[in-house]
Amino acid sequence: MAKSIKLSEQNWCKLKYHLSTIHPKSVMLIAYKMREVLGFSVRNHHEWDENYWRTKITVYLDFWDDHLETIFRLKYSEWLSE
Numbered sequence: 001m002a003k004s005i006k007l008s009e010q011n012w013c014k015l016k017y018h019l020s021t022i023h024p025k026s027v028m029l030i031a032y033k034m035r036e037v038l039g040f041s042v043r044n045h046h047e048w049d050e051n052y053w054r055t056k057i058t059v060y061l062d063f064w065d066d067h068l069e070t071i072f073r074l075k076y077s078e079w080l081s082e
Contacts, residue, residue, distance in 0.1 A: 005061040005080060012059040015079040039068025
C-alpha cells in the first residue's frame with residue numbers, strides 16, 4: 001500500500017503551480033484525472049497549531065500505487081522539501 005505525502009499549504013501551492021505549468025488544467029481540476037495522470041488525490045486537513053493558537057492547513061497527497069509514488073518522489077523531490 002502506498003503512503004501519503006504530507007505538505008504545508010505553502011509547499012502545496014508551489015508544487016501545484018509547477019504541476020499546472022507541465023500538465024493541462026483539467027489534470028489539476030478534476031480529481032479522477034489527477035489520479036490517472038499523477039497517481040494521487042489531494043486531501044486537506046485543518047490542524048491545531050499550539051504555538052500560534054489557531055488552525056493551519058495541511059495537505060496530504062494520497063497515492064494509489066507504490067510505483068507511481070516512487071516516480072513522483074524522484075521527479076518532484078525538490079518541490080516536496082520544507
